Amino acid sequence: MPEFCDVALPVPLDMAFTYRIPQNTAPVVGGRVLAPFRQQRMTGIVVALHDRKPLVTTKSILSVLDPTPVFDETLLRLARWIADYYLAPIGEVFRTMLPLSAEFKRAIGYCITDDGRRALHLAGMSGSSARSRLTPEEQATEFRVLDYLAAHANVDEQQSFPPENNFQLDNGTPASVAAAGFTLVREGTLRSVTRSSRAILGGMVRKKWIAREDVSAPQDARRTIKVAVLKSAEGKLNENQRPLIETLVGAGGRIPLQALQSPDIPRTTLNTLVRRGLVDIVEEPANRMVSRAKPRPSPFEFEFHAAQQSALTRLQDAVSARKFSGLLLHGVTGSGKTAVYLAGMRFVLDAGRSAILLVPEIGLTPAVAADLHQIFGDEVAILHSALSDRERAEQWHRIKRGEARMVVGTRSAVFAPVSDLALIIVDEEHDSSYKQEESPRYHARDVAVMRAKMSSAAVVLGSATPSLESYFNAKKNKYALVELPDRVEQRPLPQVEIVDMRQEFQETGHEQVISRKLAAEIQERFERKEQVMVLLNRRGYSPVVLCRTCGKKLECGNCAIALTHHKREQKMVCHYCGYTAPVPKACVHCGSEYVYFLGTGSEKLEELLHGTFPQARIARLDRDTVRGHEDFERTLNALNEGELDLIVGTQMIAKGHDIHGVTLVGVVGADVALGLPDFRAAERTFQLLTQVAGRAGRGQSPGKVILQTYFQEHYAVQFAARHDFAGFYEKELQFRSWMHYPPYSALANVIVRSAKLDEALQWSGQLGKWFDAARHEGVRVLGPAAAPIVRLKRDYRYHFVLKSPSREKLNTTLRAMLAHATQQKIPRTQVIVDVDALWLM
Numbered sequence: 001m002p003e004f005c006d007v008a009l010p011v012p013l014d015m016a017f018t019y020r021i022p023q024n025t026a027p028v029v030g031g032r033v034l035a036p037f038r039q040q041r042m043t044g045i046v047v048a049l050h051d052r053k054p055l056v057t058t059k060s061i062l063s064v065l066d067p068t069p070v071f072d073e074t075l076l077r078l079a080r081w082i083a084d085y086y087l088a089p090i091g092e093v094f095r096t097m098l099p100l101s102a103e104f105k106r107a108i109g110y111c112i113t114d115d116g117r118r119a120l121h122l123a124g125m126s127g128s129s130a131r132s133r134l135t136p137e138e139q140a141t142e143f144r145v146l147d148y149l150a151a152h153a154n155v156d157e158q159q160s161f162p163p164e165n166n167f168q169l170d171n172g173t174p175a176s177v178a179a180a181g182f183t184l185v186r187e188g189t190l191r192s193v194t195r196s197s198r199a200i201l202g203g204m205v206r207k208k209w210i211a212r213e214d215v216s217a218p219q220d221a222r223r224t225i226k227v228a229v230l231k232s233a234e235g236k237l238n239e240n241q242r243p244l245i246e247t248l249v250g251a252g253g254r255i256p257l258q259a260l261q262s263p264d265i266p267r268t269t270l271n272t273l274v275r276r277g278l279v280d281i282v283e284e285p286a287n288r289m290v291s292r293a294k295p296r297p298s299p300f301e302f303e304f305h306a307a308q309q310s311a312l313t314r315l316q317d318a319v320s321a322r323k324f325s326g327l328l329l330h331g332v333t334g335s336g337k338t339a340v341y342l343a344g345m346r347f348v349l350d351a352g353r354s355a356i357l358l359v360p361e362i363g364l365t366p367a368v369a370a371d372l373h374q375i376f377g378d379e380v381a382i383l384h385s386a387l388s389d390r391e392r393a394e395q396w397h398r399i400k401r402g403e404a405r406m407v408v409g410t411r412s413a414v415f416a417p418v419s420d421l422a423l424i425i426v427d428e429e430h431d432s433s434y435k436q437e438e439s440p441r442y443h444a445r446d447v448a449v450m451r452a453k454m455s456s457a458a459v460v461l462g463s464a465t466p467s468l469e470s471y472f473n474a475k476k477n478k479y480a481l482v483e484l485p486d487r488v489e490q491r492p493l494p495q496v497e498i499v500d501m502r503q504e505f506q507e508t509g510h511e512q513v514i515s516r517k518l519a520a521e522i523q524e525r526f527e528r529k530e531q532v533m534v535l536l537n538r539r540g541y542s543p544v545v546l547c548r549t550c551g552k553k554l555e556c557g558n559c560a561i562a563l564t565h566h567k568r569e570q571k572m573v574c575h576y577c578g579y580t581a582p583v584p585k586a587c588v589h590c591g592s593e594y595v596y597f598l599g600t601g602s603e604k605l606e607e608l609l610h611g612t613f614p615q616a617r618i619a620r621l622d623r624d625t626v627r628g629h630e631d632f633e634r635t636l637n638a639l640n641e642g643e644l645d646l647i648v649g650t651q652m653i654a655k656g657h658d659i660h661g662v663t664l665v666g667v668v669g670a671d672v673a674l675g676l677p678d679f680r681a682a683e684r685t686f687q688l689l690t691q692v693a694g695r696a697g698r699g700q701s702p703g704k705v706i707l708q709t710y711f712q713e714h715y716a717v718q719f720a721a722r723h724d725f726a727g728f729y730e731k732e733l734q735f736r737s738w739m740h741y742p743p744y745s746a747l748a749n750v751i752v753r754s755a756k757l758d759e760a761l762q763w764s765g766q767l768g769k770w771f772d773a774a775r776h777e778g779v780r781v782l783g784p785a786a787a788p789i790v791r792l793k794r795d796y797r798y799h800f801v802l803k804s805p806s807r808e809k810l811n812t813t814l815r816a817m818l819a820h821a822t823q824q825k826i827p828r829t830q831v832i833v834d835v836d837a838l839w840l841m
């Protein structure tokens with residue numbers, strides 16, 4: 001066995017750490033180990049085994065968690081590629097890829113020291129010390145902590161920690177207080193019993209009165225359920241016992257206890273049967289994820305029109321070739337892309353291989369999950385954001401064991417540990433939820449393409465509005481372009497009518513939210529018993545509160561962002577950090593009473609619609625009314641069942657739903673995003689307008705869209721109105737090419753942040769000077785400049801935008817910049833490198 005191993009730990013440092021391997025332990029590359037790091041214990045991934053003795057003294061790993069690798073060769077390569085491409089710390093990459101945090105229990109323990117005993121003794125004699133900087137209450141708390149720890153110093157360990165939490169060190173070194181035979185009291189217990197805070201305990205550790213130790217340890221994360229097992233049906237049964245035994249027999253002799261219990265039968269009945277030896281109760285791993293929703297009768301029709309059939313054939317050929325190939329499936333809204341995906345996955349399953357389907361965050365409703373279970377049975381694992389850590393770990397193990405070969409999930413499902421991967425599908429590939437906005441800042445679509453390359457698999461990117469990057473790649477023949485130009489059953493795309501809101505203002509003499517045209521069209525739909533969707537991509541009641549005396553806005557306390565008025569909650573809310581403030585009666589800056597609430601959000605729009613159409617049944621869908629997938633689905637179901645006439649909402653309503661009764665879509669404030677200083681504003685607006693227009697006319701009656709705008713000449717609005725993707729794409733590419741923006745350049749946003757303004761200025765100045773002096777050929781550096789949102793979540797922010805036609809040169813420059821920042825003692829967490837940034841805000 002080699003003497004040392006290199007371990008990637010989940011810390012923001014671009015390196016692995018060398019540890020000694022103790023006798024009789026056998027870590028494996030790609031497996032987890034428990035290791036001491038500073039004052040903590042952490043799980044990390046072994047990336048190398050070797051005999052090169054490091055120059056500094058090394059600690060030993062504490063234990064080996066996996067006898068076999070959790071990452072196979074391809075996933076290890078993929079992790080390295082992500083760390084390299086996105087300049088992300090390798091340990092953070094592994095942490096993101098492996099959803100097994102439930103298998104590690106964090107625990108901190110405390111014990112009293114000799115100094116602590118002395119302090120306790122003195123305090124007992126003299127009462128509180130007048131010289132202390134602490135308040136009498138704080139001193140009393142310290143006394144309670146010392147007293148409690150002293151009293152529990154000699155109690156058997158197992159009373160303060162459960163036995164499975166064995167914190168004897170595996171390597172036998174008495175490096176810790178725990179190993180030296182002290183008894184530790186768990187932090188949670190100590191804090192609740194002595195009513196102490198983390199700050200008080202920290203202060204006592206610094207005074208060396210108490211010692212703190214990380215005693216985190218692996219734990220069994222498997223959930224179990226109790227199952228009743230039939231042993232014998234012989235013997236006399238009374239009228240309560242008989243139905244229980246009959247149910248058990250009917251279920252084949254085993255049934256979860258929960259399913260057996262009924263309000264009509266006393267609980268003691270089962271106990272009696274157990275005592276008589278007729279029934280046994282056993283614990284079993286709860287491995288099955290049972291969907292609560294009932295499957296819809298026929299979720300997908302696999303009777304394909306010609307274009308669908310040819311797309312499926314292309315996909316099947318790509319899978320069968322067993323080498324990398326990329327397909328861009330550009331299908332108009334309502335053209336039946338999902339059916340092609342699912343048929344493709346069935347093909348992979350029948351071949352005994354694996355497939356991954358990525359969907360945007362809002363896509364995985366309970367009904368979709370039920371459909372997937374119906375199609376793929378137990379062979380599917382569904383990974384969504386509502387899973388608990390334990391459930392997530394369970395699904396990971398099912399996939400790793402090969403029990404589930406079809407994986408459907410949001411962003412991080414791209415890391416699912418399937419073997420023999422044949423196909424990855426990225427649905428709505430343009431969706432921004434595929435980009436992770438924290439380290440590692442990866443884009444799941446691009447990782448999917450790379451994983452497919454490494455696995456010699458096929459990748460399918462699907463969308464009605466492909467991203468410029470993907471369409472560009474297809475045009476350059478990096479991907480094959482497959483088009484679904486028609487809707488299913490030859491249904492026409494909706495007719496789009498633009499309403500110029502400046503003209504509306506001139507003709508009516510005042511600012512309108514709902515134009516006369518839109519109001520008339522809505523009225524007409526209600527009379528015909530048809531349904532309407534109205535989009536306003538801004539939540540809350542009023543987005544701005546302005547003082548007419550001093551001209552200032554009411555801003556968030558943590559961000560340079562105007563607070564939004566939420567009327568029903570009677571609060572002012574920051575949409576970036578969640579900060580709230582009371583609704584002002586007077587200006588907070590000058591005291592003037594002339595404060596005005598300006599603009600319209602979805603909450604106000606709903607109120608206005610209620611006022612205009614008092615008879616209509618109206619619901620709202622946005623992040624204030626939807627807390628989870630089930631709320632979302634409930635509202636959509638109500639619309640589907642005809643219990644609603646109109647839904648108003650933010651972009652949430654634009655995404656991929658198939659409601660047949662909607663014949664009119666109104667877009668209010670189509671151009672909110674066009675005013676933002678972001679080079680992707682036009683692309684985003686075009687995508688949103690096209691997607692929301694696609695909700696209209698998916699049933700028997702044709703659809704119509706009313707698009708209200710102040711920028712009617714803007715090409716994003718014009719091309720969306722004509723359903724002209726190719727036209728928009730040509731125009732937008734021209735702009736990107738002139739401005740050296742993606743896809744013509746690789747781009748990175750570098751943000752320097754600090755809670756202290758002078759630090760943010762100083763650091764960005766230092767990096768600016770370095771960029772100037774280093775003069776990296778072929779890389780354009782813009783900045784430092786104040787970020788468009790100059791203060792966010794208490795941090796002041798300055799940024800650089802780097803562009804280069806060569807990705808290699810860009811990354812070399814970024815790597816050198818990070819090395820310089822480290823040299824200048826700028827903390828790694830305060831310099832954010834966002835490669836292929838989606839937002840430059």
Ligand SMILES: [Zn+2]
Binds near residue numbers: 591592
């Ligand atoms: Zn004022």
Ligand SMILES: [Zn+2]
Binds near residue numbers: 557574578
């Ligand atoms: Zn804020």
